[in-house]
Amino acid sequence: MFFAKLAQQNIRKNKQAFVPFILSMIFLAALNTLMLLVANDPGLAKLRGAEAITQLFGFGSVVILIFSVIFATYTGNILNKQRKKEFGLYNVLGLGKRELYKLNFFENLFSLVVTLVAGLLTGVIFSRLAYLIIKKLLGVGNEFSFSIQPTILLSVVIIIVGLYLWLYLISVISIFKSDPIELLHAKQKGEKEPKANWLLAIVGVVALVWGYWIALTIQSPVSAIMNFFTAVLLVVVGTYLLFMAGSIVILKLLRKNEKYYYNVKHFIPVSGMIYRMKQNAVGLASICVLSTMVLVTVATTAGLFFGSNDQVNQNFPREIMISSRSPLNEVKKAATDYAAKENVKLTDLQEVKSTQPLLFTTENNGLKVSNRIEFTTKKIDKAVDVTLMSLADYQQATGSKLALKSKNDILLYTTDSKYQGQILNLSGTKFNVTEQLNEDAVSALGNLSTTPVPLYLVIVKDQSQIDSLLNKWYSTKEMVSYKDPAYQFNFNFSLKNEAKRKAFIRGLSKALAASGQSGYVFEAKDSYRESIKLFDGGFFFIGIILGTAFLLATALIIYYKQVSEGMDDREQFVILQKVGMDDQEVKRVIHSQIMMVFAFPLIMALIHVAFAFPLIKKMLILFGITNWQLFLLVTIVVALIFSILYYIVYQLTARVYYRLVER
Amino acid sequence: MKDLLKIEHARKVYQSRFKGVQVEALKDIQLEVKEGEYTAIMGESGSGKSTLLNMIATLDKPTSGKIQLAGNDLTSIKEREAAAFRREHLGFVFQDFNLLDTISVKDNILLPLVLSKKNINEAKQKLGELAEKLEITVLLEKYPYELSGGQKQRVAVARAIITEPELLLADEPTGALDSKTSEQLLDIFEKINENGQTILMVTHSSLAASRAKRVLFIKDGIVYHQLYRGEMDDKTFLEKINLTMTSLLPR
Ligand SMILES: Nc1ncnc2c1ncn2[C@@H]1O[C@H](COP(=O)(O)OP(=O)(O)O)[C@@H](O)[C@H]1O
Ligand SMILES: [Mg+2]
Numbered sequence: 001m002f003f004a005k006l007a008q009q010n011i012r013k014n015k016q017a018f019v020p021f022i023l024s025m026i027f028l029a030a031l032n033t034l035m036l037l038v039a040n041d042p043g044l045a046k047l048r049g050a051e052a053i054t055q056l057f058g059f060g061s062v063v064i065l066i067f068s069v070i071f072a073t074y075t076g077n078i079l080n081k082q083r084k085k086e087f088g089l090y091n092v093l094g095l096g097k098r099e100l101y102k103l104n105f106f107e108n109l110f111s112l113v114v115t116l117v118a119g120l121l122t123g124v125i126f127s128r129l130a131y132l133i134i135k136k137l138l139g140v141g142n143e144f145s146f147s148i149q150p151t152i153l154l155s156v157v158i159i160i161v162g163l164y165l166w167l168y169l170i171s172v173i174s175i176f177k178s179d180p181i182e183l184l185h186a187k188q189k190g191e192k193e194p195k196a197n198w199l200l201a202i203v204g205v206v207a208l209v210w211g212y213w214i215a216l217t218i219q220s221p222v223s224a225i226m227n228f229f230t231a232v233l234l235v236v237v238g239t240y241l242l243f244m245a246g247s248i249v250i251l252k253l254l255r256k257n258e259k260y261y262y263n264v265k266h267f268i269p270v271s272g273m274i275y276r277m278k279q280n281a282v283g284l285a286s287i288c289v290l291s292t293m294v295l296v297t298v299a300t301t302a303g304l305f306f307g308s309n310d311q312v313n314q315n316f317p318r319e320i321m322i323s324s325r326s327p328l329n330e331v332k333k334a335a336t337d338y339a340a341k342e343n344v345k346l347t348d349l350q351e352v353k354s355t356q357p358l359l360f361t362t363e364n365n366g367l368k369v370s371n372r373i374e375f376t377t378k379k380i381d382k383a384v385d386v387t388l389m390s391l392a393d394y395q396q397a398t399g400s401k402l403a404l405k406s407k408n409d410i411l412l413y414t415t416d417s418k419y420q421g422q423i424l425n426l427s428g429t430k431f432n433v434t435e436q437l438n439e440d441a442v443s444a445l446g447n448l449s450t451t452p453v454p455l456y457l458v459i460v461k462d463q464s465q466i467d468s469l470l471n472k473w474y475s476t477k478e479m480v481s482y483k484d485p486a487y488q489f490n491f492n493f494s495l496k497n498e499a500k501r502k503a504f505i506r507g508l509s510k511a512l513a514a515s516g517q518s519g520y521v522f523e524a525k526d527s528y529r530e531s532i533k534l535f536d537g538g539f540f541f542i543g544i545i546l547g548t549a550f551l552l553a554t555a556l557i558i559y560y561k562q563v564s565e566g567m568d569d570r571e572q573f574v575i576l577q578k579v580g581m582d583d584q585e586v587k588r589v590i591h592s593q594i595m596m597v598f599a600f601p602l603i604m605a606l607i608h609v610a611f612a613f614p615l616i617k618k619m620l621i622l623f624g625i626t627n628w629q630l631f632l633l634v635t636i637v638v639a640l641i642f643s644i645l646y647y648i649v650y651q652l653t654a655r656v657y658y659r660l661v662e663r
Numbered sequence: 664m665k666d667l668l669k670i671e672h673a674r675k676v677y678q679s680r681f682k683g684v685q686v687e688a689l690k691d692i693q694l695e696v697k698e699g700e701y702t703a704i705m706g707e708s709g710s711g712k713s714t715l716l717n718m719i720a721t722l723d724k725p726t727s728g729k730i731q732l733a734g735n736d737l738t739s740i741k742e743r744e745a746a747a748f749r750r751e752h753l754g755f756v757f758q759d760f761n762l763l764d765t766i767s768v769k770d771n772i773l774l775p776l777v778l779s780k781k782n783i784n785e786a787k788q789k790l791g792e793l794a795e796k797l798e799i800t801v802l803l804e805k806y807p808y809e810l811s812g813g814q815k816q817r818v819a820v821a822r823a824i825i826t827e828p829e830l831l832l833a834d835e836p837t838g839a840l841d842s843k844t845s846e847q848l849l850d851i852f853e854k855i856n857e858n859g860q861t862i863l864m865v866t867h868s869s870l871a872a873s874r875a876k877r878v879l880f881i882k883d884g885i886v887y888h889q890l891y892r893g894e895m896d897d898k899t900f901l902e903k904i905n906l907t908m909t910s911l912l913p914r
Contacts, residue, residue: 258783259783262773262777262783262786263777263780264777264778264780267770267774267777267778271763271765271766271770272765274765275765571764572763572765574761575761575762575763576763577722577746578720578722578749578755578757578761579749579750579755579761579774579775579778579822580746580747580749580750580751580753580775580778580779581746581778582742582743582745582746582747583742583743583746584742584743585746
């Protein structure tokens, strides 16, 4: 086969172009193999909270697939560009387009075979590593089957073949559209200097500022989630436009200033940057966006993972929590009896009675009663939970000695940072806040609210006040359930051994079921911790996988940039020397240019992350992560590690560059 | 007239990449160039012309021997000083133009002045006059890749002489040009020489050499003959050069 042979020869001859291409395809194949193997492990379904985690991993594999298509297109296009001249030569030498298609087909076929073999192999090997990570992060593993399922490998093969077909289509179109002369000169043709496009630059600035503004001004966690993607989209668009148009506009302004521009220190850098930006704007913007994605995903998921203890502790002030709408007398008796029988001591007992968390909205003059029927998502930023409690119940639960003089006086505890003043207006009923309680004063009250909106705990003098307020607020039949009281019975128990704890919880749960009381909710901290760990660990795992994928993509883009610039700069280097710039100076200028080009996307990415921080902070509240200092620490550590990795990638690829320049 | 350039016993040996194999590009070069002269150095491809020119240009150093330019000893000059020396004393025109594609024609010409930290307003005035003289005023805002070969070479000449160098060095300046644009370039060389510019041109084309005032012949690493134009016209001088060349051919 003539073409098969020629194709083989071509790949060997064009190592510099083919090696990074095939490597990236292998990387994509491995990534998909790994992700699909993990996501479809039969053991996954056996885990507690399997549904969420399966969904999560399913989502992860879809993201990886989309990423694969984009990235394959990118490297494929670069390969095509690098090989245009060669195709032109073949064309001139007498290979028609039809033959070129054939040649290209065989080249793709060989690359495909290499990609599949190497990709599946590395994918399987790395999935072992991934399982180890999962074992560590999720604290599970025995459930996982670690099996290599042939159906999964088959779907990877289908994905990769699909990618190659797509790439083949692209190069066929590119060959089809070209004429031989153009092919021959494809690389020589000096690119036109880009127009300074003010409009695009301004649109870019607007998009970026808008995105930042959303991130900074977001009020509630729920609207953070709703606006997250809008903000991301705006920032991505803004980044691309700023890199493509904004940089050129600024550089050209600098060039217009003759006093500045015609100065040894600025002349070469500014002109060089104009040239570089026009060639690399898209690549640099992609590096910036990818870096931001790495940082955000890893920092968020790591924050979630490392914050999961807080999450557990916050939701579970006690190890066992039982709640109901009716008094928990039978349950209480059954629990103490069972504990006595098992010879386990119950400690830190809490008995709390209050109203249900009641949905209110903040208005100009105070809080206004609302309900889930009338409520629309538009009001989400105004929503708060109000819980009422009588002074007697409060004193009983906490042992507090605080008193209230009149029926107009209340004690108030609130997590609403916007609340100020001495007055609380609840749908027209005004109260005097005689004392605002701190967190310690309510720590004995268990879990007062399970929603992420701000909480108002209002302690009034008499239970009768509560009853009349509830009757006033919820007069219709549909809303009768709002009037139900909320009882909590929470305690810790003194068992250390994990197996014994598990057995005790199981036994307790059974004993309570047999107590005769119904309609209560039984929750154990241990079980919650387990499912949270699974969920957060799963997220973190996805974060690491995506982070690695984006990081490697970044590295590859950087590599391509170094190679293409090395070729161009060599010429510049020699000419500048001949015109009278000394060796050292030329090296310094080129080095500083490269540094700038590389530092720029990283710095932009770090700025993006800084602006994203408040937004993500709010979103994490939904997952119960309120310790934002911890999240800040995690983010800083992740940013630091990423910057170091980025620098290493830069150094490694810079070597390729200097080899080209100093040849 | 004073000697601007004086080369004594210059020898250049290249160490080949394969150990032990040495190439003696220049053996024993002896030559002087006086101020205001227009000299051509002729020789076949591979005879060491570019090597010689690169040494004069401080881009390379002789293995032994002495090169003096404008009172400076080039054999003992340091890399860093060499760059400054090139900037202040020399102008270059190359066969392949060596213009920076990344900057406009105007900026290419201004480049040496910017590197020498000259005042920009004076520099622009000089540029204006020079562009007028070389008929490239309309090209100033374009980019090198938009120009034809002849236009590029005129820009390169402008860049070379804008610093008013003591010596203009040209390595095969017509090598990439067709006969008509070659002619135009040589007209320019003649004109600037008449204005007092010293020129040293290296070429293997006798047609190009015939436009100079003096021609040196280089072969087997030595300057073995020279011709002065004297009162000869271009055509007679050319015939004489060609005659000398044929006598050089190995018998
Ligand atoms: N950097 C170098 N390393 C080794 N040999 C060289 C180098 N440069 C030139 N040469 C050799 O020196 C000789 C003269 O080259 P050159 O000066 O370029 O000739 P010309 O310019 O007259 O064509 C040739 O044999 C060439 O191969
Ligand atoms: Mg030469």
